Amino acid sequence: MNSKEIIDKLLNGEMKLYQVDKYVSPKEATDIRREFIEKTASCELPHMANYSLDMEKASARNIENPIGTIQLPVGVAGPLKINGDYCKREVYVPLATSEGALVASINRGASTITASGGVNAHVISDIMTRAPVIKTSSATDALKIKQWFIDNFQELKEIAESTTSHGKLLKIDPILIVGTYVYPRFVYFTGDSMGMNMVTIASEKILDKLAEETTGRHIALSGNVCVDKKPAAINMIEGRGKSIVADILIPEEIVNKKLKTTAEAIEEVNVAKNLIGSAAAGSMAYNAHYANMVAAIFLATGQDAAHAVEGSLGITTAENRNGDLYFSVNLPDVPVATVGGGTSLETAHEGLDILGVAGSNKAREFGEIVAATVLAGELSLVGALAAGHLARAHQELGRG
Ligand SMILES: CC(C)(COP(=O)([O-])OP(=O)([O-])OC[C@H]1O[C@@H](n2cnc3c(N)ncnc32)[C@H](O)[C@@H]1OP(=O)([O-])[O-])[C@@H](O)C(=O)NCCC(=O)NCCSC(=O)C[C@@](C)(O)CC(=O)[O-]
């Protein structure tokens, strides 16, 4: 069948968009679907058509019904000096965004940090979670299922780990009970992958065993106690992905020169805005804009963009120490990968290459870089608010 015949079949409803791949190569299928959309939406898509990415590879594992790619500008911030447990060097950070002033802001934070000797960063927890929901007939039965998980942990660990050569089931904790429903939170180590496919496959095996040995009926493989891609207190407290803390002491003269303000003013803004303002609003993110830095790095390096929701959680602290500024960011929930998922898409791999963290044994180093970048952007924005420069900056850089 040639492309004209396929488009005719698509237009008259005889073929579905995802069936095009059966007749032509992934690249041709992409072109045909795009042409079909151009016809049905009466528009032209020359920019989505223009890409260098290997669509055959992408359509095998990253995308269904592809019609092309989108492009976002990528800027860099740096040099950013990091004194981490895994990352001990200066980096230039790739950032994909369309928000004018954001890269400038992170760059200013990086400049402030590097002039101050670097930012400290520590990964304090490294896990990925999946929590199914299981239905029982009574709270008493629910407690029995909870006990079954506790009593059989070693065997369940072996079952889960039989599905992966890198994943490890660390614990099942907490096991929540709500009436007749049981929510065991399976906590895994997933190596350098973000791990959601890995832990989902492993957890399903555990549920097969549950079905064989108990009367519990699993209703859904994800019962929302994981908590994946939603903001949640359990993730803030227990952690998810990498939990990371980064901090720095910035000398008074550098605060004055680079941020055009004082430690006292920054402390005041942080308390009034990030702590009290967030509490008054019922926000779960006691910070100014972690999501900005997390989303921009995630887009540049092939992370799952929806996880920016989780990366937005966390608390910023700022202290005036006799004119010097102590500043910290605390990120409990940053799911990152240097293998798997979208990390092998060509531009994503290049983004990881800029940071020197593509491939195995790099995920914690990457986590520290994310946290250091978050500190850079957070510091600059809180500094701009303290100096009264926010509107001016966006007037100049966001409306050029
Ligand atoms: C815009 C600045 C940086 C100007 O800051 P400045 O101090 O007036 O600029 P400067 O010309 O004196 O330069 C200082 C440093 O900024 C950097 N810099 C300066 N200009 C550029 C540029 N064009 N390109 C790249 N880097 C730039 C550069 O690092 C430079 O230092 P150097 O390296 O030369 O020693 C500052 O005013 C700023 O950071 N403002 C805050 C902007 C910001 O953080 N926006 C984030 C988005 S806001 C948002 O989305 C969330 C929000 C606000 O709604 C959340 C909430 O509710 O809080």
Ligand SMILES: NC(=O)C1=CN([C@@H]2O[C@H](COP(=O)(O)OP(=O)(O)OC[C@H]3O[C@@H](n4cnc5c(N)ncnc54)[C@H](OP(=O)(O)O)[C@@H]3O)[C@@H](O)[C@H]2O)C=CC1
């Ligand atoms: N399934 C779901 O419910 C959800 C899926 N996702 C998607 O899941 C994807 C991410 O899942 P994820 O499991 O990370 O990725 P992949 O499904 O891409 O799997 C990555 C695999 O890489 C292998 N691997 C090779 N080297 C390493 C290493 N050094 N460390 C760890 N693993 C290694 C592992 O194989 P082995 O296991 O054999 O050791 C691992 O399973 C993303 O595309 C994301 O969008 C997101 C949210 C939910």
